[in-house]
Amino acid sequence: NAGVTQTPKFRILKIGQSMTLQCTQDMNHNYMYWYRQDPGMGLKLIYYSVGAGITDKGEVPNGYNVSRSTTEDFPLRLELAAPSQTSVYFCASSYSKGHPRGYTFGSGTRLTVV
Protein backbone atom coordinates (compact mmCIF):
# COMPACT_ATOMS: atom_id res chain seq x y z
CA ASN A 1 0.00 0.00 0.00
CA ALA A 2 1.18 3.49 -0.85
CA GLY A 3 -0.79 5.11 2.02
CA VAL A 4 -1.43 8.84 1.47
CA THR A 5 0.22 10.36 -1.59
CA GLN A 6 0.58 14.10 -2.05
CA THR A 7 1.75 15.95 -5.13
CA PRO A 8 3.64 18.12 -5.78
CA LYS A 9 6.28 18.00 -3.01
CA PHE A 10 7.44 21.57 -3.66
CA ARG A 11 5.92 24.51 -5.48
CA ILE A 12 6.63 28.22 -5.91
CA LEU A 13 3.66 30.37 -6.89
CA LYS A 14 3.43 34.00 -7.79
CA ILE A 15 0.89 36.21 -6.03
CA GLY A 16 -2.50 35.84 -7.67
CA GLN A 17 -1.80 32.47 -9.29
CA SER A 18 -3.91 29.41 -8.56
CA MET A 19 -3.04 25.75 -8.08
CA THR A 20 -4.41 22.43 -6.93
CA LEU A 21 -2.67 20.25 -4.36
CA GLN A 22 -3.44 16.61 -4.99
CA CYS A 23 -4.06 13.99 -2.30
CA THR A 24 -4.84 10.32 -2.88
CA GLN A 25 -5.17 7.47 -0.39
CA ASP A 26 -5.45 3.76 -1.10
CA MET A 27 -6.53 2.56 2.35
CA ASN A 28 -10.27 2.96 1.77
CA HIS A 29 -10.43 5.56 4.55
CA ASN A 30 -13.68 7.44 4.84
CA TYR A 31 -12.28 10.55 6.49
CA MET A 32 -9.79 12.90 4.86
CA TYR A 33 -8.28 16.19 6.04
CA TRP A 34 -6.17 19.09 4.84
CA TYR A 35 -3.85 20.86 7.30
CA ARG A 36 -1.34 23.66 6.99
CA GLN A 37 1.69 24.00 9.21
CA ASP A 38 3.60 27.24 9.49
CA PRO A 39 7.26 27.12 10.67
CA GLY A 40 7.59 26.10 14.30
CA MET A 41 3.83 25.85 14.75
CA GLY A 42 1.17 23.19 15.11
CA LEU A 43 -1.21 22.08 12.41
CA LYS A 44 -4.29 24.07 11.47
CA LEU A 45 -7.27 22.32 9.87
CA ILE A 46 -8.32 23.82 6.55
CA TYR A 47 -11.06 21.47 5.33
CA TYR A 48 -12.16 17.93 6.02
CA SER A 49 -14.43 15.28 4.53
CA VAL A 50 -16.25 12.37 6.15
CA GLY A 51 -17.09 10.69 2.85
CA ALA A 52 -17.45 11.17 -0.89
CA GLY A 53 -19.57 14.21 -1.64
CA ILE A 54 -19.33 15.58 1.92
CA THR A 55 -16.93 18.37 2.89
CA ASP A 56 -16.81 20.91 5.68
CA LYS A 57 -14.72 23.86 6.78
CA GLY A 58 -12.08 23.65 9.45
CA GLU A 59 -10.34 26.41 11.39
CA VAL A 60 -8.73 28.30 8.49
CA PRO A 61 -10.72 27.74 5.25
CA ASN A 62 -10.46 31.22 3.70
CA GLY A 63 -8.67 31.23 0.36
CA TYR A 64 -9.10 27.48 -0.19
CA ASN A 65 -11.62 25.10 -1.70
CA VAL A 66 -11.98 21.33 -1.74
CA SER A 67 -13.99 18.61 -3.41
CA ARG A 68 -14.45 14.91 -2.69
CA SER A 69 -15.89 13.11 -5.67
CA THR A 70 -14.35 9.73 -4.80
CA THR A 71 -13.28 7.98 -1.60
CA GLU A 72 -9.65 8.05 -2.72
CA ASP A 73 -9.12 11.67 -3.79
CA PHE A 74 -9.33 14.94 -1.87
CA PRO A 75 -7.76 17.82 -3.84
CA LEU A 76 -7.19 21.25 -2.28
CA ARG A 77 -7.59 24.30 -4.51
CA LEU A 78 -5.82 27.60 -3.84
CA GLU A 79 -7.33 30.55 -5.65
CA LEU A 80 -5.50 33.88 -5.95
CA ALA A 81 -2.43 32.86 -3.97
CA ALA A 82 -1.20 35.26 -1.28
CA PRO A 83 2.10 35.35 0.68
CA SER A 84 0.15 34.36 3.81
CA GLN A 85 -0.49 30.98 2.17
CA THR A 86 3.22 30.15 2.24
CA SER A 87 3.26 27.03 4.38
CA VAL A 88 3.63 23.25 4.43
CA TYR A 89 0.39 21.49 3.55
CA PHE A 90 -0.39 18.03 4.84
CA CYS A 91 -3.16 15.74 3.74
CA ALA A 92 -4.27 13.02 6.18
CA SER A 93 -6.83 10.25 6.30
CA SER A 94 -8.43 7.92 8.84
CA TYR A 95 -11.00 5.12 8.96
CA SER A 96 -13.28 6.89 11.37
CA LYS A 97 -13.47 9.19 14.37
CA GLY A 98 -11.60 7.70 17.28
CA HIS A 99 -10.15 4.84 15.24
CA PRO A 100 -7.30 3.04 17.05
CA ARG A 101 -4.92 3.58 14.10
CA GLY A 102 -5.33 7.33 14.18
CA TYR A 103 -4.47 9.49 11.19
CA THR A 104 -2.10 8.63 8.35
CA PHE A 105 -0.32 11.62 6.83
CA GLY A 106 1.08 12.31 3.41
CA SER A 107 4.66 13.59 3.11
CA GLY A 108 3.53 17.18 2.61
CA THR A 109 3.67 19.92 -0.01
CA ARG A 110 5.97 22.85 0.63
CA LEU A 111 4.42 25.93 -0.96
CA THR A 112 6.05 29.33 -1.30
CA VAL A 113 4.09 32.33 -2.62
CA VAL A 114 6.26 35.19 -3.86
Add this chain to the structure above:
Amino acid sequence: QQPVQSPQAVILREGEDAVINCSSSKALYSVHWYRQKHGEAPVFLMILLKGGEQKGHEKISASFNEKKQQSSLYLTASQLSYSGTYFCGTEMDSNYQLIWGAGTKLIIKP
Protein backbone atom coordinates in the same frame (compact mmCIF):
# COMPACT_ATOMS: atom_id res chain seq x y z
CA GLN B 1 -10.42 25.55 21.68
CA GLN B 2 -6.78 24.71 20.94
CA PRO B 3 -5.40 22.33 23.59
CA VAL B 4 -2.54 23.64 25.70
CA GLN B 5 0.67 21.64 25.73
CA SER B 6 3.41 21.86 28.33
CA PRO B 7 6.30 22.19 28.48
CA GLN B 8 7.15 23.91 25.20
CA ALA B 9 10.54 22.22 25.10
CA VAL B 10 12.50 19.58 26.98
CA ILE B 11 16.20 18.70 26.87
CA LEU B 12 17.15 15.30 28.23
CA ARG B 13 20.12 13.02 28.45
CA GLU B 14 19.69 9.60 26.90
CA GLY B 15 18.03 7.28 29.43
CA GLU B 16 16.13 10.02 31.28
CA ASP B 17 12.34 10.21 31.51
CA ALA B 18 9.96 12.90 30.31
CA VAL B 19 6.30 13.81 30.72
CA ILE B 20 4.37 15.96 28.25
CA ASN B 21 0.96 17.32 29.16
CA CYS B 22 -2.04 18.29 27.05
CA SER B 23 -5.03 20.15 28.53
CA SER B 24 -8.36 21.21 27.09
CA SER B 25 -11.08 23.51 28.33
CA LYS B 26 -13.70 21.44 26.46
CA ALA B 27 -15.11 17.98 27.14
CA LEU B 28 -13.20 15.59 24.91
CA TYR B 29 -14.08 12.49 22.91
CA SER B 30 -10.47 11.51 22.33
CA VAL B 31 -6.85 12.60 22.55
CA HIS B 32 -4.28 11.70 19.89
CA TRP B 33 -0.50 11.79 20.25
CA TYR B 34 1.90 12.20 17.31
CA ARG B 35 5.64 12.68 16.88
CA GLN B 36 7.07 14.81 14.08
CA LYS B 37 10.73 14.87 13.11
CA HIS B 38 12.15 17.89 11.34
CA GLY B 39 11.05 18.10 7.71
CA GLU B 40 8.79 15.07 7.98
CA ALA B 41 5.10 14.37 8.44
CA PRO B 42 3.60 13.63 11.87
CA VAL B 43 3.55 9.95 12.84
CA PHE B 44 0.74 8.48 14.94
CA LEU B 45 1.74 7.18 18.39
CA MET B 46 -1.52 6.41 20.15
CA ILE B 47 -5.10 7.47 20.77
CA LEU B 48 -7.00 7.59 24.06
CA LEU B 49 -10.78 7.66 24.15
CA LYS B 50 -12.88 9.16 26.92
CA GLY B 51 -13.14 6.70 29.75
CA GLY B 52 -9.84 7.48 31.50
CA GLU B 53 -7.67 4.75 30.02
CA GLN B 54 -3.96 4.35 29.82
CA LYS B 55 -2.07 2.95 26.88
CA GLY B 56 1.47 1.80 26.28
CA HIS B 57 3.68 1.56 23.23
CA GLU B 58 7.11 0.15 24.07
CA LYS B 59 8.59 2.72 26.45
CA ILE B 60 6.05 5.38 25.51
CA SER B 61 2.70 5.42 27.29
CA ALA B 62 -0.12 7.87 27.86
CA SER B 63 -3.05 8.49 30.17
CA PHE B 64 -6.29 10.44 29.84
CA ASN B 65 -8.01 12.01 32.85
CA GLU B 66 -11.57 12.64 31.68
CA LYS B 67 -12.51 14.69 34.76
CA LYS B 68 -9.68 17.14 34.17
CA GLN B 69 -9.75 16.86 30.32
CA GLN B 70 -6.03 16.32 30.48
CA SER B 71 -3.75 13.79 28.87
CA SER B 72 -0.12 13.04 29.64
CA LEU B 73 2.49 11.32 27.47
CA TYR B 74 5.23 9.43 29.33
CA LEU B 75 8.58 8.69 27.71
CA THR B 76 10.65 6.27 29.77
CA ALA B 77 14.40 5.70 29.43
CA SER B 78 14.54 8.02 26.42
CA GLN B 79 16.48 7.05 23.34
CA LEU B 80 18.07 9.31 20.73
CA SER B 81 15.34 8.25 18.30
CA TYR B 82 12.72 9.87 20.53
CA SER B 83 13.90 13.35 19.53
CA GLY B 84 11.34 15.42 17.68
CA THR B 85 8.27 17.51 18.32
CA TYR B 86 5.34 15.87 20.06
CA PHE B 87 1.82 17.04 19.32
CA CYS B 88 -1.45 16.23 20.99
CA GLY B 89 -4.68 16.50 19.04
CA THR B 90 -8.13 16.60 20.57
CA GLU B 91 -11.54 15.62 19.26
CA MET B 92 -14.88 16.54 20.78
CA ASP B 93 -18.12 14.58 20.68
CA SER B 94 -19.83 17.22 18.56
CA ASN B 95 -17.63 17.25 15.45
CA TYR B 96 -15.02 15.45 13.38
CA GLN B 97 -12.19 17.95 13.74
CA LEU B 98 -8.85 17.09 15.30
CA ILE B 99 -7.48 20.29 16.83
CA TRP B 100 -3.78 20.33 17.53
CA GLY B 101 -1.70 21.74 20.34
CA ALA B 102 1.34 23.91 19.61
CA GLY B 103 3.76 21.04 20.22
CA THR B 104 6.54 20.10 22.65
CA LYS B 105 10.06 19.96 21.26
CA LEU B 106 12.06 17.09 22.76
CA ILE B 107 15.83 17.04 22.41
CA ILE B 108 17.73 13.96 23.55
CA LYS B 109 21.48 14.29 24.06
CA PRO B 110 23.86 11.32 24.25
